[in-house]
Amino acid sequence: MRNDNDFITLTESGMLALWKQVMHLEPVVPGCSIERGDGIDLDAWLLTHIQQWYANLLATAPIEWVPVENVIADVVLTADDQGVVTAMVPPQCVRPVEWRLAGWRHSVSRFISADDPRTSIQHNALTRGGACNPAIVDAGDHLLLFSAMPGVAPVLERALCVVRPADGTYRLHRAALATIPTWHNTIAQL
DSSP states (O other): OOOGGGEEEEOHHHHHHHHHHHTTOOSOOTTOOOOOSSOOOHHHHHHHHHHHHHHHHHHHSOGGGSOEEEOGGGOEEEEOTTSOEEEEOOTTEEEEEEEEETTOSSOBOSOEETTSTTHHHHTSTTTSOOSSSOEEEEOSSEEEEEOOOTTSOOOEEEEEEEEOOTTSOEEEEGGGGGHHHHHHHHHHHO
């Protein structure tokens, strides 16, 4: 069960301060100051790694650790004459979580990648998914939903996706913070 009380939202400066603390770069010792003219811009370097870490978190972390929203209002659906539905995924979506068309007996939460061999069976009217056994192919910027009733306008009932917050903040479960040192160690080895 998802507990939104364990979620935090940080601005870029808040995330930067957190990373400095986790990486033992702060707090600084009062009364001690060292300056170099040939060093790197530590904040810029850290921000690059923070962005990479967060993008990886959104793409791979457990659903309970990342922001998930129903983006149904932002999805554009089109259907061909055989009932194959194309859903244009809104730009804030990182990955689909659970989708359902009206008329399907259940939602789909396991998505087939476009290069998976199982994708080919979805293009045959006799073997493709339908109301009893729906299937969805994730093609990146759009999803192919197999399938709807031919000749009937498809209606989306659910479109849950992991999303990147539109305001540029970092929204995540507190448990995900434990992955920062591991990510930092991976970077240090590069």
